[in-house]
Amino acid sequence: MPVRDATFGDALRSEWTKIRTLRSTMWTLGVMLLVVVGIGLLVASVMSGHEASGFPALAAGFFGVLLGSLSVITLGVLVISSEYSTGMIRTTLTACPSRSRVLAAKAVVFFSLAFVLTTVACLLVAAVDSSLISGHGVLAPSGSQWARATVGIGLYVALLGLLALAVGAMLRHSAGAITAMLGVVLLPLLLALFMAGESLQTLRTDLIEYSVPNALAAIYGIPMLDSGPHGWTPLWILAGVTVVALAGAFTVINKRDV
Incomplete structure (x- = not known):
């Protein structure tokens, strides 16, 4: 048989085969779809x-997306950390010695899958929500609101999962990386709820404004506070954080042993 070096296309096909045949993918994304669609409806x-005067019609999808994003985060970690826990990473790097290529292929395949499924689920929920709760003082959605509630939310949740993948690549431990990501998502808002002192008001406001739940709410047009990022801004903030985390993951994966 002719022998040739593995290309990026080979790495993409390999990662697609892995992610679509793993039971963890079926369970996590299945739960995500069930939660997003079920709770949204x-x-x-x-x-x-x-009567819901002033409430954006598409914002009812927020509650399901917030819970469903936890499943995407879990899968993002498992995409890389499960290979370290089973030793499969040795086989992967033997077939494709370029570690950067392997990590890039995992990131592309996972992000694409998470984005498409989340966007489709959000589109379904948005279509039903707009028909069920129209009238009674509910605000009719504009084109920008439709874009944010579907594509915007899909991008945000997929980026959260990509951030989890980067953290998993750096920590190489499933439980540790998932715990770290749950802390990133939930801890700022939980801490803010217990900051009642006047001297802590500025910190409390910052924690709420830049928490993941508030970012999702802001994209839907129902931010928890009047101040802070609005519209598409939370998406760009998360994109910047994810790029930095991925840069750290690429650096770490190339500098240490398997």
Whole structure:
């Protein structure tokens, strides 16, 4: 058989085969779809027929997305950390010695899959929500709101998962990386809830403004505070953080042993 060096296309095909055949992918993304669609439609059905003056029609999807993003984060970590825990990473790097190429292929395949599935789920929820809770003082969605509630949310959740992948590559430990990411998502807002002192108000406000739940709420047009990032800004902030984390992951993976 002819022998040739592995290309980036080979790495992409390999990672696609892995991610679509792993049971963890089916479970995590299945739970994500169930939670995003199920809770989104449940909230819309509860709100239908009730007065909700000033509430954006598409914002009912926020609650399901917030919980569903935890499944995407978990899968992002497992995409890389599971290979270290099973020793499969040795086989992967034997077939494709370029560690940067392997990590880049994992990032591209995972991000694409997470973005497409999340966007499709959000589009379904947004379409049903807009029909169920229209009227009764609910704000009709504009084109920008539709874009943020579907593509914007899809990008944000996929970037959260990509950040988790970068953290998993640096820590190489599934439980540690998942715990770290849950802390990033939930801890700032939880800490802010217990900061009642007047001297801590500035820190409390900052923690709320830049927390992940508030970022998702801001993209939907229902931020927890009037100040802080609005519209598409939370997405650009997360993109910057993810780029920095990925740079750290590429640096670390090339400097240490398997």
